[in-house]
Amino acid sequence: MPSRLIVSRELAELFKLLAHPDRLRLVEELRSGEQDVGSIASALMLPATRISQHLALLKAVRLVEERRAGRTHFYRLVHPQMAGWILEALPFIDIRNRLENAAHIDDARARWSTVPPEIST
Amino acid sequence: MPSRLIVSRELAELFKLLAHPDRLRLVEELRSGEQDVGSIASALMLPATRISQHLALLKAVRLVEERRAGRTHFYRLVHPQMAGWILEALPFIDIRNRLENAAHIDDARARWSTVPPEIST
């Protein structure tokens, strides 16, 4: 009976996990395949510690998986399609952007959606 | 240059807005068309005050729009496709569910995805 309630709670948790700029960028960064903490950190220009924390979080809920090789840890998306799914939300932020940031957005969207080399589907 | 940063921040905010069980259910409830606060409240079995607060939030960022008729206020999704998009995230919570809630989930998903009468595309 409370099935829908449970699902909505689970879904909300998923959204909460993705509701952070760093983590969204992180997921998009992993779209093109596994990467190690250091690479991600420098790609996103963020301290490795922070990336590590985000990754620990995403790993705990099994959104990413880890592979260790020597002293470097590689991470990859458990659901590669998730990266694409996230980008599908761009239309929903349109209005707010056009109201304030105007120019930036179209430019931005172009980059975001063209950069990745299309993984699965 | 900081375009991607801006987009990720905007996206994160969208996710944060949806990262709440009540609001997710609310959005799904509105999938089939506009409804007034009272109806939504009783459909979701939540106090109308709370629904009102959530709606105010979603309206402020233009995810829903309001139409007043007499003393009742009707709300509708600005992006009806959003409801469908949200359901596309269900596969991403699979593992976690199977680990703990097991049975509930498949049942739940069935209901969630069959109930709505397909609006747009």
Add this chain to the structure above:
DNA sequence: TTCATATCTGCAAAACTGCGCAGATATGTG
């Protein structure tokens, strides 16, 4: 006007998050 209905707003406490930093671990090198 007075009353009932429908919804909204403001407030304060409790709970939750994100952040940097210091220190811990683990692996590889000489």
Add this chain to the structure above:
DNA sequence: CACATATCTGCGCAGTTTTGCAGATATGAA
């Protein structure tokens, strides 16, 4: 073993979110 590299974990402060409740509006009816 000693040392450098790569990453992780624990801690505490600061800022944000959620929630119920009391009271404010707004509309319609008598």
